[in-house]
Amino acid sequence: xxxxxxxxxxxxxxxxxxxxxxxxxxxxxxxxxxxxxxxxxxxxxxxxxxxxxxxxxxxxxxxxxxxxxxxxxxxxxxxxxxxxxxxxxxxxxxxxxxxxxxxxxxxxxxxxxxxxxxxxxxxxxxxxxxxxxxxxxxxxxxxxxxxxxxxxxxxxxxxxxxxxxxxxxxxxxxxxxxxxxxxxxxxxxxxxxxxxxxxxxxxxxxxxxxxxxxxxxxxxxxxxxxxxxxxxxxxxxxxxxxxxxxxxxxxxxxxxxxxxxxxxxxxxxxxxxxxxxxxxxxxxxxxxxxx
Amino acid sequence: xxxxxxxxxxxxxxxxxxxxxxxxxxxxxxxxxxxxxxxxxxxxxxxxxxxxxxxxxxxxxxxxxxxxxxxxxxxxxxxxxxxxxxxxxxxxxxxxxxxxxxxxxxxxxxxxxxxxxxxxxxxxxxxxxxxxxxxxxxxxxxxxxxxxxxxxxxxxxxxxxxxxxxxxxxxxxxxxxxxxxxxxxxxxxxxxxxxxxxxxxxxxxxxxxxxxxxxxxxxxxxxxxxxxxxxxxxxxxxxxxxxxxxxxxxxxxxxxxxxxxxxxxxxxx
Amino acid sequence: xxxxxxxxxxxxxxxxxxxxxxxxxxxxxxxxxxxxxxxxxxxxxxxxxxxxxxxxxxxxxxxxxxxxxxxxxxxxxxxxxxxxxxxxxxxxxxxxxxxxxxxxxxxxxxxxxxxxxxxxxxxxxxxxxxxxxxxxxxxxxxxxxxxxxxxxxxxxxxxxxxxxxxxxxxxxxxxxxxxxxxxxxxxxxxxxxxxxxxxxxxxxxxxxxxxxxxxxxxxxxxxxxxxxxxxxxxxxxxxxxxxxxxxxxxxxxxxxxxxxxxxxxxxxxxxxxxxxxxxxxxxxxxxxx
Numbered sequence: 033x034x035x036x037x038x039x040x041x042x043x044x045x046x047x048x049x050x051x052x053x054x055x056x057x058x059x060x061x062x063x064x065x066x067x068x069x070x071x072x073x074x075x076x077x078x079x080x081x082x083x084x085x086x087x088x089x090x091x092x093x094x095x096x097x098x099x100x101x102x103x104x105x106x107x108x109x110x111x112x113x114x115x116x117x118x119x120x121x122x123x124x125x126x127x128x129x130x131x132x133x134x135x136x137x138x139x140x141x142x143x144x145x146x147x148x149x150x151x152x153x154x155x156x157x158x159x160x161x162x163x164x165x166x167x168x169x170x171x172x173x174x175x176x177x178x179x180x181x182x183x184x185x186x187x188x189x190x191x192x193x194x195x196x197x198x199x200x201x202x203x204x205x206x207x208x209x210x211x212x213x214x215x216x217x218x219x220x221x222x223x224x225x226x227x228x229x230x231x232x233x234x235x236x237x238x239x240x241x242x243x244x245x246x247x248x249x250x251x252x253x254x255x256x257x258x259x260x261x262x263x264x265x266x267x268x269x270x271x272x273x274x275x276x277x278x279x280x281x282x283x284x285x286x287x288x289x290x291x292x293x294x295x296x297x298x299x300x301x302x303x304x305x306x307x308x309x310x311x312x313x314x315x316x317x318x319x320x321x322x323x
Numbered sequence: 324x325x326x327x328x329x330x331x332x333x334x335x336x337x338x339x340x341x342x343x344x345x346x347x348x349x350x351x352x353x354x355x356x357x358x359x360x361x362x363x364x365x366x367x368x369x370x371x372x373x374x375x376x377x378x379x380x381x382x383x384x385x386x387x388x389x390x391x392x393x394x395x396x397x398x399x400x401x402x403x404x405x406x407x408x409x410x411x412x413x414x415x416x417x418x419x420x421x422x423x424x425x426x427x428x429x430x431x432x433x434x435x436x437x438x439x440x441x442x443x444x445x446x447x448x449x450x451x452x453x454x455x456x457x458x459x460x461x462x463x464x465x466x467x468x469x470x471x472x473x474x475x476x477x478x479x480x481x482x483x484x485x486x487x488x489x490x491x492x493x494x495x496x497x498x499x500x501x502x503x504x505x506x507x508x509x510x511x512x513x514x515x516x517x518x519x520x521x522x523x524x525x526x527x528x529x530x531x532x533x534x535x536x537x538x539x540x541x542x543x544x545x546x547x548x549x550x551x552x553x554x555x556x557x558x559x560x561x562x563x564x565x566x567x568x569x570x571x572x573x574x575x576x577x578x579x580x581x582x583x584x585x586x587x588x589x590x591x592x
Numbered sequence: 593x594x595x596x597x598x599x600x601x602x603x604x605x606x607x608x609x610x611x612x613x614x615x616x617x618x619x620x621x622x623x624x625x626x627x628x629x630x631x632x633x634x635x636x637x638x639x640x641x642x643x644x645x646x647x648x649x650x651x652x653x654x655x656x657x658x659x660x661x662x663x664x665x666x667x668x669x670x671x672x673x674x675x676x677x678x679x680x681x682x683x684x685x686x687x688x689x690x691x692x693x694x695x696x697x698x699x700x701x702x703x704x705x706x707x708x709x710x711x712x713x714x715x716x717x718x719x720x721x722x723x724x725x726x727x728x729x730x731x732x733x734x735x736x737x738x739x740x741x742x743x744x745x746x747x748x749x750x751x752x753x754x755x756x757x758x759x760x761x762x763x764x765x766x767x768x769x770x771x772x773x774x775x776x777x778x779x780x781x782x783x784x785x786x787x788x789x790x791x792x793x794x795x796x797x798x799x800x801x802x803x804x805x806x807x808x809x810x811x812x813x814x815x816x817x818x819x820x821x822x823x824x825x826x827x828x829x830x831x832x833x834x835x836x837x838x839x840x841x842x843x844x845x846x847x848x849x850x851x852x853x854x855x856x857x858x859x860x861x862x863x864x865x866x867x868x869x870x871x872x873x874x875x876x877x878x879x880x881x
Contacts, residue, residue, distance in 0.1 A: 131491075133516045144499055209769075276775055285849070288874075292874060292877045475698060478698060548710060550709060
């Protein structure tokens, strides 16, 4: 906006009518406007090809808008380099093997902080912290490429976490992990969110979305179809059907029992259980407020 | 840098239907013959002929322009170097030590056009032959099947590796790796995280690929391998081959005995 | 006894990375029998050896990987240590996790033709099998497409078709949907369900998508620390939620719910599918009046 009022407490991230076209003219994003505040835990959902990753890559400068603006702390991202933006926006890619190259896990995790030009002692401290937080210290001197997939996944997340960026974008972090692996990883991520980091989770796993994300951005064919609290979005059965999204079993079950008294959208087994208990004893099912 | 490995333009035409072995022969023979000629009028004729070939094979205009555009830097360089270093006859222009003469301009132009003609010849083959046919034609010409398979796998996976390179480059840059600031050897060193991750990825891919090949039955001994889509050498293909070899023989004879086409402006010096 | 797969006391250790190390045992003592026409799902935490087991069914382990093996794996009466891999591949169709490396030909059609050309079949028969296999997986229109331009779900369906064209008796799928989006997953499960129904093939499927597994497995086998920890129809295995969580595999959400309700509200629910849960809870609520 030319002239205009100086932003007082601008959102952490903002897009204004963001449009993106590939070099061959193919449209990928059409006029997306949204605001993300510090400390949020947001899920970016939608089918493959809906533009989730394309949108996320605009936040750290990997892609530049064809039209429209991307703002960080109220200032346009403009031509700031990816390396520069990496101080604030951390991006964990879907395939950990696209990142891992070092001889030891310790070096791998130190790579990011070292690129930020920090003092050696600071780099070492952050590396150790990240390894401790992700239970990777036993593997510190092993070659990360030879570790199991679950461990490589943790290494790739720890490696970006060590950069202590305010924002952490995670692209399908649970893909290929077993139940326990996904649970442990997301628990760590939730810890980071509680410490104040802003989390942007790109995922197909609606169970994770229901369990961890407070807010959902639903994309379809490059447009932002819905933006709201997770409970609200998962409650819109018709919207989910239109976008070929599948609500978690527990949510779907709750909707099917709506006529018998399950009046709100269930997000977890525990919630459902409590609500069912209340229903059984004759009261209207109320969901326990989570956050 | 994107290396295009799938140049095939899917159309129906006489050239598409021609056996790829004949096309390969035409390219080989054509390139050799072209190198024996320097005449400007010959080059112009050949170029017109090749454009007719492309047009009759339903190759879109953009594809033909692509060849010209790609070769433009080299064409200009060849013409310029010739003009600068091989002046002959009375100059029409002079500056510093450079003498520009009409003859050298004509020759420079002829040589530049020759490169374009050679490229258009090669692309006439590549635009009308799909990768499967291409590999099959080599195998039918006695290339061992396993070599053909390696070539086929390379053509199949080059785009995949290009995509992987893009993703790895993005991922490492997102961790603060800065690549645009350096140049030369330093740039190569700085890009090591990308190269190493690419190599590891290539190793994983080849291991998985080997298992996939085995699971599909590759390595079965004692059975003669068949070809589902085979190449059919039709009467027309024999006709083309015959005509091609005859024309080539005539050209070579004229070139060697009468110096036909060896002078830039006089057909029979 | 029509055990089409018979695994007895099977253990396997990969060759060590450096000569001075000991081989690491991945599978210790696997005992498993599969009857012809059964649909068996294999679950287990990552790294437990599910892929190792799949590769063992086709002889790639131990013939191409070396290492140390104990016990026996019999597939359709053949021993995987003795019979050649191509011969075993005739009976066992293996679908891998990564669509990219198992579609190694330049077009869908040549992908399906590959295994048949290798076996020396004539073009007419190859054509018949290609048409049949593509129609089974719903990919007949995309015959001349390059694999590079297919979606994940389409790629895996082509992989299944190229294996089906060989007419194996057993289909082994190693986490075929783990790299796919929900649409792709649904496509693959739909194809597998149809194959089960129409062709009556023996299917062994390793998966993490528990909610689909619960739907159409005859039997569920849970691996843990190199052994078979739990085995039985989905109805019984998925009832042991705590044990499944301890193994690291988890359970379908409705099973967790049944477990939770039974513990907290003294109910006796045993549903494992969404439809079952719906019916059971609706009836229960209605009974309260």
